[in-house]
Amino acid sequence: MAYGNFLPAKMTPREAAWQLACNRRDFLRAATGAVLGSALMGPFARAVTLPKRRKAVVITFGGGARDQETFAAEGQENIPHLMRELIPQSTFFTQVVNRGILGHYVATASLATGVYETINNFASLPPEHPTAFEYFRKDLKRPSSDAWVVAPSNGFNRIGESSHRSYGSGLGARVLLPKHLLTAATSGGRDYQHLLRDNYETPFYAPELGGSEVELNQLEEILKLSVDEFKAHARTLSSPDELSVYIARQLMRQVAPSLLWITMHDIDIAHAGAYSLYIDGIRRTDRLCAEIWKAIESEPEYAGNTTMFILPDFGRDSDDDSGGNGFQHHRTGDTLSRTTWMMAMGAGVREGVVFDRAVDSTDLVPTLGSMLGFSASLAQGKPIHELL
Amino acid sequence: MLPSDLKPELFKNYPPEAREVVTRHIPALQGLPLSILPSLLREVIDYDFKFPAERKAVDRELANLKAISSDESAVWFAGFAKIKLNSALEDLDWINSPALFVEQLSAYLWTTHQLDAFRVAAVDYAARLEKAAPPVKPVIPRLGIAVIGQGVATPEEPLFRKLRAHGAYFNRIKPENGLRLLLSAVAVRATAHPEPYGHWYIDGGKAAEHDPVLTTVSYGDLEPARTALLRKMREEIDRPGMGPEALRTILAKLRPADLGLGTGDEVLNRFQIRLLTEGSGTQIFSTTFAQWAGRETLRRAQPLTLLVRFAPRQRQKPMNELLSANNDQIEFDPMGSLVDADMGAYYNWLNQQRLPGAEQSSFLVWFEDHGEALAIGPSMPRGTESASTADLAQVLSWMT
Numbered sequence: 001m002a003y004g005n006f007l008p009a010k011m012t013p014r015e016a017a018w019q020l021a022c023n024r025r026d027f028l029r030a031a032t033g034a035v036l037g038s039a040l041m042g043p044f045a046r047a048v049t050l051p052k053r054r055k056a057v058v059i060t061f062g063g064g065a066r067d068q069e070t071f072a073a074e075g076q077e078n079i080p081h082l083m084r085e086l087i088p089q090s091t092f093f094t095q096v097v098n099r100g101i102l103g104h105y106v107a108t109a110s111l112a113t114g115v116y117e118t119i120n121n122f123a124s125l126p127p128e129h130p131t132a133f134e135y136f137r138k139d140l141k142r143p144s145s146d147a148w149v150v151a152p153s154n155g156f157n158r159i160g161e162s163s164h165r166s167y168g169s170g171l172g173a174r175v176l177l178p179k180h181l182l183t184a185a186t187s188g189g190r191d192y193q194h195l196l197r198d199n200y201e202t203p204f205y206a207p208e209l210g211g212s213e214v215e216l217n218q219l220e221e222i223l224k225l226s227v228d229e230f231k232a233h234a235r236t237l238s239s240p241d242e243l244s245v246y247i248a249r250q251l252m253r254q255v256a257p258s259l260l261w262i263t264m265h266d267i268d269i270a271h272a273g274a275y276s277l278y279i280d281g282i283r284r285t286d287r288l289c290a291e292i293w294k295a296i297e298s299e300p301e302y303a304g305n306t307t308m309f310i311l312p313d314f315g316r317d318s319d320d321d322s323g324g325n326g327f328q329h330h331r332t333g334d335t336l337s338r339t340t341w342m343m344a345m346g347a348g349v350r351e352g353v354v355f356d357r358a359v360d361s362t363d364l365v366p367t368l369g370s371m372l373g374f375s376a377s378l379a380q381g382k383p384i385h386e387l388l
Numbered sequence: 389m390l391p392s393d394l395k396p397e398l399f400k401n402y403p404p405e406a407r408e409v410v411t412r413h414i415p416a417l418q419g420l421p422l423s424i425l426p427s428l429l430r431e432v433i434d435y436d437f438k439f440p441a442e443r444k445a446v447d448r449e450l451a452n453l454k455a456i457s458s459d460e461s462a463v464w465f466a467g468f469a470k471i472k473l474n475s476a477l478e479d480l481d482w483i484n485s486p487a488l489f490v491e492q493l494s495a496y497l498w499t500t501h502q503l504d505a506f507r508v509a510a511v512d513y514a515a516r517l518e519k520a521a522p523p524v525k526p527v528i529p530r531l532g533i534a535v536i537g538q539g540v541a542t543p544e545e546p547l548f549r550k551l552r553a554h555g556a557y558f559n560r561i562k563p564e565n566g567l568r569l570l571l572s573a574v575a576v577r578a579t580a581h582p583e584p585y586g587h588w589y590i591d592g593g594k595a596a597e598h599d600p601v602l603t604t605v606s607y608g609d610l611e612p613a614r615t616a617l618l619r620k621m622r623e624e625i626d627r628p629g630m631g632p633e634a635l636r637t638i639l640a641k642l643r644p645a646d647l648g649l650g651t652g653d654e655v656l657n658r659f660q661i662r663l664l665t666e667g668s669g670t671q672i673f674s675t676t677f678a679q680w681a682g683r684e685t686l687r688r689a690q691p692l693t694l695l696v697r698f699a700p701r702q703r704q705k706p707m708n709e710l711l712s713a714n715n716d717q718i719e720f721d722p723m724g725s726l727v728d729a730d731m732g733a734y735y736n737w738l739n740q741q742r743l744p745g746a747e748q749s750s751f752l753v754w755f756e757d758h759g760e761a762l763a764i765g766p767s768m769p770r771g772t773e774s775a776s777t778a779d780l781a782q783v784l785s786w787m788t
Contacts, residue, residue, distance in 0.1 A: 273669035
């Protein structure tokens with residue numbers, strides 16, 4: 001068997017995770033002047049502007065990027081916007097551990113429910129536990145227009161609403177799948193298979209839809225955007241994530257949901273094995289995150305009352321793990337692929353602070369709950385007290 | 389079906405040599421946990437079509453299983469024995485479809501949060517096996533060569549950044565006839581130390597003229613097979629009920645003849661088919677193909693010599709171009725391919741260093757048709773730069 005020749009590194013997973021966290025912390029402190037959080041539990045939180053309703057925007061920095069291409073010294077050139085513009089304004093967690101299944105749909109579903117979901121990553125299935133959107137809408141009696149997901153692929157069409165019997169039907173988020181809309185808008189035209197492939201893990205396969213996603217004929221009604229305008233603008237964009245951000249901005253402007261979840265996916269081109277395209281994806285995602293923050297700051301409904309979270313759903317395989325092929329996949333379950341980071345910024349969040357204690361991917365939903373005022377009663381994670 | 393139920397007649401569908409090997413070791417296999425046995429059978433079932441190094445590894449492992457006592461076996465496989473399986477896995481035909489079992493086991497381990505425990509058990513077992521039956525060192529130190537940057541005049545970023553700390557950087561290499569010198573040097577090694585599948589030349593484009601003593605794989609020569617594979621995949625995807633896992637199972641069953649590789653070296657043809665059906669992106673990007681082919685050659689054939697030449701891959705068109713009217717023409721992306729290949733060369737070196745005899749191995753990466761190269765080996769000072777003027781044959785002579 002192959003085990004004999006290709007042994008992984010000797011460091012234990014816990015040691016490796018700690019090393020990752022320390023590297024990120026040291027680098028951030030050197031590069032941005034951020035201070036260690038435990039020394040600064042105090043009065044530097046950005047005030048929440050009242051009486052506007054508090055809002056939250058969650059961006060998954062997807063689909064997974066490693067330290068050496070982002071926060072390690074040699075990777076900083078790929079994330080200039082995060083480094084120079086966003087991190088100085090944020091509270092940064094250096095060690096966010098994902099203990100679940102490392103497939104993009106199931107991992108994003110786990111982030112959205114606060115429970116490590118075990119659904120088939122490639123099937124069109126809803127999460128089994130209530131999502132943040134359901135808690136939010138049920139507890140706070142919010143309409144469906146107040147919780148939205150913008151996601152890259154058909155595989156994410158069920159992410160807005162769980163199958164849980166106490167929540168589920170009618171209580172979830174509306175879902176926008178920009179690539180799906182573009183497919184519909186361009187049907188009958190040229191073959192856009194290459195552009196519109198569903199994801200990079202299974203590039204030749206797209207699950208059938210069946211959730212509460214928005215259809216093309218609702219584009220004008222909801223986003224005040226004609227199909228022709230949509231198609232024309234799509235022709236000016238270079239990637240599906242750019243399309244997602246364009247749609248998200250339209251949504252913010254026209255609907256202004258209080259809970260908005262944007263899933264990025266361009267980075268996952270790494271599955272095709274071309275390192276340069278993976279790096280291009282990181283650089284584009286870095287730029288798009290900054291654009292979303294600018295939109296938050298410039299939209300009257302969002303400016304001053306919005307907290308933005310950015311986190312990868314997980315990392316990618318280490319070069320040192322012989323069971324994988326480095327950056328290309330996230331199949332080994334090694335420490336590098338499980339340990340990521342999170343930044344929070346905006347309303348109620350301290351600026352320029354770094355925490356290296358381990359937090360869990362499933363802590364996001366309870367934290368959102370504490371911020372927005374709902375109870376994530378079935379989530380496994382715990383609220384991150386440094387953000388509250 | 390459990391391992392304790394194994395009988396020789398259950399292996400009647402195995403190819404002849406695999407059947408002979410496995411039936412000689414049935415008592416040793418009966419004591420293994422089901423969580424690990426199909427992984428071993430997955431290697432054994434392809435025994436007839438494996439490279440010599442792989443056959444030796446299987447023989448070594450089976451001989452060791454036969455040699456250890458049942459008490460020792462219990463200790464060696466204690467971690468695997470603790471893995472809890474379900475009846476669906478037990479009911480699979482894991483004797484005749486061990487790869488399918490392993491694929492489903494992998495998904496099951498993720499779902500049941502047992503993957504980490506399985507990894508610990510696997511690492512522990514590998515360490516014991518290596519200690520009890522150490523792999524054989526190569527007859528001569530290995531040599532790896534990567535040729536990168538075809539078609540690029542000036543790189544946008546410094547080259548070999550990940551490798552520089554490990555070797556000597558040269559910036560005045562005489563590039564004339566560089567590829568020919570390298571291929572000649574590789575052929576000389578192959579002639580002096582003949583070994584089946586011991587000396588390889590992989591090209592991400594069309595293979596350059598070379599000595600037939602080398603085992604050769606090229607992306608260009610596999611174009612008909614790649615086209616046939618993509619057509620086959622599209623046909624399968626269009627079938628009702630098809631999903632990614634079912635598609636993978638179908639691809640795993642493809643044989644060389646299914647993709648037009650029905651004649652010639654069966655072992656090499658099967659290897660090439662696997663590069664295309666198991667490698668992600670190998671059907672589309674030549675740089676991915678070259679890197680993955682290098683990785684798999686090192687992992688499976690454990691060659692004494694490996695030369696991988698990267699070629700420009702097709703350009704990934706941005707969305708706006710795909711939406712425009714004329715998007716059918718394939719264009720190339722030499723600069724992006726150089727970045728891919730630079731990383732690919734680093735991975736080739738990492739994978740070479742995972743093989744026995746790593747401390748004596750050497751590695752050369754050259755920016756094709758240019759004066760930059762980097763040499764790693766026991767005789768090359770690490771983290772240094774040299775402004776010496778030399779051709780690639782001279783650099784190789786300093787390395788080996």
